[in-house]
Amino acid sequence: MKYILFGFLAIFSVKLSAQQKKFSKHDNGKFIYYQVVDSQSVSKDSLVQRARSFVDVAYKKSMKPEGSTDSSVLAKGTMVIDKTILVAGHPSGEVSYNFVFEARQGKYRFWLTDMLFIPYQRDRYGNFVPATTIGVPLERTPGKLGAAAWKDILNSTYTKVEKFGEAFKKYLATNRLEKTKKKAETISTKKW
């Protein structure tokens, strides 16, 4: 019984912490996910190269490069927002965003902003597809009828953006060449 109670408490704690997550606002009034990361061990050039590779290779299906300089990378992207309960759920929409990356020696920053939500609807074949081509800014104030659903969308988006941010930071901290070499290593069973 106490294990069941403990389980419920854990689930509620996760739920409460999920509700507390919120986007910050940029000085232009738009939501922004903004991160500054210390990176003393990787040179500025490598950071920019890895950021380009992240957009062009790792996330090529969902991101489109918009330009880059020797210290910055710009891109547009989309991420699918889903309502997943345990292992089941379905996509509820997608959020498009603008991505900006800037590097200096020893640190870099990146942010996602201009986020627009496009709801999905189920088509005749049972697939979830965009219901419209015109996105709704995430900053909008929903009417009373849609307030709860909009709150869910904001929470799901924040969680997805946070995951994206973690994946980006991990990618920039990883040397892809070394990783490839490590992968190629084989194990011999002849000597032991």
Add this chain to the structure above:
Amino acid sequence: MKKLLTAIFTMASTTCALAQEAASSPLEISGSVDTYFKYDFAKNPLNAKTSFVTDHNSVSLGMIDIALKKKTGKASFVGELSFGPRGQSQSIPDAAAGGSSFNIQNLYVNYEFTDEFSMTAGYMGTFIGYEVISPVGNFNYSTSYLFTNGPFQNAGIKATYKFSDKVSLMAGVFNDWNVYSATRGVSAVGGQLMVAPVEGWTAYINALSGAGFGGYGTIVDLTTAYQITDQFKLALNAANYDIKDNSVPGSYAGAALYPQYAVSDAVTLGLRGEYFKVKAAGVVPETAFTAVTLTANIKSGGLTLIPEVRLDHNKDKPFFNKSGTSAPNGGQFSLAAVYAF
């Protein structure tokens, strides 16, 4: 109950374990539930000449619809079943005769050979027309004459090639309309050209020729929708169906226009204006319907309330008035509640 829960958890754990072994999406579960009240102005249920929303002065059931989808690597499947009058006795193929069972909405497998080319085999919602069986896929709750008289579903195998986001082409071979297994062999060929000339505008040009309603025939269909502004969307469906043997009734032609305007985030108003002609066949003369349907969609989360007023006209008087005599006009009010999950 215990056994059921154990089974569900076992399935969930298995899915989770499999997900760790191969790149796969989570199992998607979605569906809908719908119910409605309809009042026919002449108090006669026979005035409903199109599919569904048939009962008069009754709180009646639509259907519960449950869809599963799973994708692993390049392969995916969709299985969608519905239970209830809209999905069984009022849909053409009933899995067990007598309206007592269920209707398969979709049951197919798909394989994406490349990002551009994919093939699908099984039983699918038809690619013809604007409206579908599921109330979640339609704006209006009642259905058009074009929907009622066209195919609902097609079993077959089809290949789709996406030239770009703006153009794709589908071609396939199919059984006759609305059957789980062919009664006249794999005897129809069909195709669909999708073009998206500008942002927000999509058009589908469809053709299906072979075994269908009334024997062998050919249907050509245009379905297009344009989201012109944030608030305003306009859609059009036009079709022509000719049965090869022109003595068999069932050939038709028609068009329906669907303007929709969002007055707020939660409320959208829409109109359906339709002209539908049943062609002359043998001794059966030509007859034509016009119908205007005014519908509102009021959304709150997964729930959509759909109040609707519909007026139909046919000069050949197929409708009935309150005294039971034939009349040129029919009219109804309905209020539906549709919950999508």
